[in-house]
Amino acid sequence: MANHQIDQYIKTVSARLKRLTPAQRAEEIQEIRQHLEALIAGYVAQGRSEDEATGAAIRQFGRAEQIGRELGGAWALRQVRRLWPYAVAYVSLVLLIFGFFALANDQPSDFPYGWANQLIMALVLPAGMFSMGLIKYLRHRRALRRG
């Protein structure tokens, strides 16, 4: 069904889904297009013109800008949730390493001495371990985005 209004609608939603891979975006778009086309078919069956039917279908579906934003938000939430375990692992490692340093350099009389350096080391070391994973992940994402 060639429908300029629908194409424009899809384009606006799509612009809000830039963070998705092409395959994920294509699935979302296909679903939305099918839904809109089904609504239009229903209104046309009731005797409305194609133009009127499209307008009514879009009103019933919601403004493209808003729907796109909500859908993009739902996906962003999904990505954050996927990264959550890594964040927990990082913080645990930092605490573990910091604890190790604190014990290894145990000098109760001047405990605060050098704690800042130890904390920096504890933050940097796991970051180094994670950076390889992060680079891999970013490359993977870029490859997916290119399709």
Place this chain on the structure above:
Amino acid sequence: MAKELPRGDVATLILAVLANGPAHGYAIARSIEEKSAQALQLREGTLYPALRVLEQQACIESAWDVQERGPARKVYTLTEAGRSELTQRVAAWDVYANAIAAVLGKGRLSYG
């Protein structure tokens, strides 16, 4: 008078519809419209963000259903986790609705 649905309620209604069997997005919207006798106004596009969140929570699963005629459609199915989530939501809703009804009921009597 049609009432716009709050976001959390959309998710609950989706779970309730899927408890009757798998369905695609358009069918979920029609089912909500039909059962509420058009009293609940749903911006149907909001179904999809809610579906994504429910998928993420493993309450539902989706798969493309290839049809003999016409294009493939994405069909959603309730999982066991989704079924127990629905049970909890229905119980919480009952408590809420009964409490409101109890207060409103007393109010109405005094107006009568």
